[in-house]
Amino acid sequence: MLSVRICLSPKYDDKSFIASDRQYEYSQPMGYSAPPGMMQPQQPYMGQIYQPTPAFTPVSPQSMYGSSFEDEPPLLEELGINFDHIWQKTLTVLHPLKAADGSIMNETDLAGPMVFCLAFGATLLLTGKIQFGYVYGISAIGCLGMYCLLNLMSMTGVSFGCVASVLGYCLLPMITLSSFGVLFSLQGMLGMILTATIIGWCSFSASKIFISALAMDGQQLLVAYPCALLYGVFALISVF
Amino acid sequence: MDFQQHGYRATKPRARASPPSGGPLLFDDTSSGPPPMNRGQDPGVGNLFADPMASAAMMYGSSLANQGKDIVNKEINRFMSVNKLKYFFAVDTRYVMKKLLLLMFPYTHQDWEVRYHRDTPLTPRHDVNAPDLYIPTMAFITYILLAGMALGIQKRFSPEVLGLCASTALVWIIIEVLVMLLSLYLLTVHTDLSTFDLVAYSGYKYVGMILTVLCGLLFGSDGYFAALAWSSCALMFFIVRSLKMKILSSFSADSMGVGTSAKPHFRLYITFALAAFQPIIIYWLTAHLVR
Numbered sequence: 432m433l434s435v436r437i438c439l440s441p442k443y444d445d446k447s448f449i450a451s452d453r454q455y456e457y458s459q460p461m462g463y464s465a466p467p468g469m470m471q472p473q474q475p476y477m478g479q480i481y482q483p484t485p486a487f488t489p490v491s492p493q494s495m496y497g498s499s500f501e502d503e504p505p506l507l508e509e510l511g512i513n514f515d516h517i518w519q520k521t522l523t524v525l526h527p528l529k530a531a532d533g534s535i536m537n538e539t540d541l542a543g544p545m546v547f548c549l550a551f552g553a554t555l556l557l558t559g560k561i562q563f564g565y566v567y568g569i570s571a572i573g574c575l576g577m578y579c580l581l582n583l584m585s586m587t588g589v590s591f592g593c594v595a596s597v598l599g600y601c602l603l604p605m606i607t608l609s610s611f612g613v614l615f616s617l618q619g620m621l622g623m624i625l626t627a628t629i630i631g632w633c634s635f636s637a638s639k640i641f642i643s644a645l646a647m648d649g650q651q652l653l654v655a656y657p658c659a660l661l662y663g664v665f666a667l668i669s670v671f
Numbered sequence: 672m673d674f675q676q677h678g679y680r681a682t683k684p685r686a687r688a689s690p691p692s693g694g695p696l697l698f699d700d701t702s703s704g705p706p707p708m709n710r711g712q713d714p715g716v717g718n719l720f721a722d723p724m725a726s727a728a729m730m731y732g733s734s735l736a737n738q739g740k741d742i743v744n745k746e747i748n749r750f751m752s753v754n755k756l757k758y759f760f761a762v763d764t765r766y767v768m769k770k771l772l773l774l775m776f777p778y779t780h781q782d783w784e785v786r787y788h789r790d791t792p793l794t795p796r797h798d799v800n801a802p803d804l805y806i807p808t809m810a811f812i813t814y815i816l817l818a819g820m821a822l823g824i825q826k827r828f829s830p831e832v833l834g835l836c837a838s839t840a841l842v843w844i845i846i847e848v849l850v851m852l853l854s855l856y857l858l859t860v861h862t863d864l865s866t867f868d869l870v871a872y873s874g875y876k877y878v879g880m881i882l883t884v885l886c887g888l889l890f891g892s893d894g895y896f897a898a899l900a901w902s903s904c905a906l907m908f909f910i911v912r913s914l915k916m917k918i919l920s921s922f923s924a925d926s927m928g929v930g931t932s933a934k935p936h937f938r939l940y941i942t943f944a945l946a947a948f949q950p951i952i953i954y955w956l957t958a959h960l961v962r
Binding site: 580648657663 | 707761764767808812816
């Protein structure tokens with residue numbers, strides 16, 4: 432994602448666009464010109480991997496190696512698993528009608544989505560369908576497709592980790608669907624209605640989070656539709 | 672808006688061993704100049720791996736990954752300009768609704784001209800006549816999923832058949848676009864139709880196909896043929912009216928020459944041939960789904 436923006440930045444930084452016959456001027460309130468934090472063009476790799484900087488904070492070498500027990504950060508903090516954030520994101524998914532906060536997607540957290548995928552596969556296992564491979568394959572392809580689409584549709588780009596994280600979190604209602612499928616067959620009318628509701632719920636919350644994180648206006652339904660297609664495939668796996 | 676500045680972009684996709692803030696900077700990776708916000712990544716790596724070689728190897732690996740990503744992006748940018756492609760995805764919900772209505776009922780639409788703004792065409796957000804690639808892409812994927820579902824209902828489903836369906840449809844799009852490009856080139860018709868425009872126009876038939884398959888599944892054979900007739904007529908009308916502006920009124924290379932009188936006929940033939948091709952391909956790609 433970052434390097435895509437490097438490629439694009441020379442074009443967007445110029446005030447006069449490159450003269451090609453199909454250039455378009457995209458007049459939006461937030462323009463393309465030099466999004467803050469734009470990186471410089473990459474320097475060639477110097478081959479220096481390990482090079483202590485002069486800006487070394489004055490910590491004795493021993494404490495780097497975790498010798499003093501009290502100085503170590505807590506394990507969860509070190510692993511980057513922040514339960515509070517995970518809980519917040521889960522709540523955002525579970526309340527689809529509440530407006531989402533755009534900053535919750537600041538950290539790309541793949542721990543939660545992994546757990547949800549495993550839980551989904553486990554509930555499918557309970558109905559006798561051993562389809563972990565399909566679940567992972569479809570989620571990989573779906574994440575890739577959403578990543579390409581969102582990069583093309585939004586003004587600012589999006590990283591793959593962010594897409595995977597959002598889509599993984601919004602898989603949570605699908606787990607309730609497949610756990611219902613353990614109890615009774617989903618192929619009747621009630622099952623169809625339930626499936627449709629759950630698909631709508633998942634895609635609505637996914638699109639809500641994407642819209643607020645990427646500041647896309649007037650495109651919520653357009654983002655929700657591909658999400659609905661993706662979750663529809665998951666539902667297809669759980670129902671049939 | 673604040674989150675644009677230090678939002679998700681502050682995090683590269685990173686390993687789960689992500690750091691808290693603070694901690695010593697073990698080394699400086701000069702290969703890819705990370706933005707200052709990413710500096711927080713390095714100390715955590717150092718804290719987790721007490722062995723500097725392991726952390727050095729990790730930074731090396733991530734710089735290799737970055738290089739790989741750069742190469743991929745460079746190759747992609749060689750073949751198609753992402754900027755041009757972004758034009759086709761600059762859509763919003765209102766445009767999509769209006770366009771879908773237009774595809775199904777184009778008879779009352781008056782003005783088919785694509786509007787320009789200082790020599791560049793307006794984005795689809797601002798002009799309902801502009802072609803876009805969102806609708807064809809979504810329609811294509813929906814068609815594939817719908818084909819899978821239709822086959823599943825008739826107990827004829829298997830993943831291979833789905834792949835076969837998808838690749839058949841894709842190949843037909845490619846053939847159609849190539850034939851159009853070739854004929855436009857051979858007849859030296861200078862239009863401003865780029866390849867993406869042609870892909871867009873040939874992808875609009877998938878909307879008709881989806882409607883046809885749905886009616887065929889819901890209402891049986893009669894519904895199928897009725898929907899086929901309706902969507903074919905609508906699509907033919909749409910294609911002829913849209914491309915009439917672009918092909919027939921475009922400047923031909925040797926309009927000064929002898930063959931001036933023959934040119935408009937050929938261009939008319941191309942447009943009508945393209946229009947006539949639509950019902951054939953719709954029937955071909957959907958008939959086996961609703962039998």
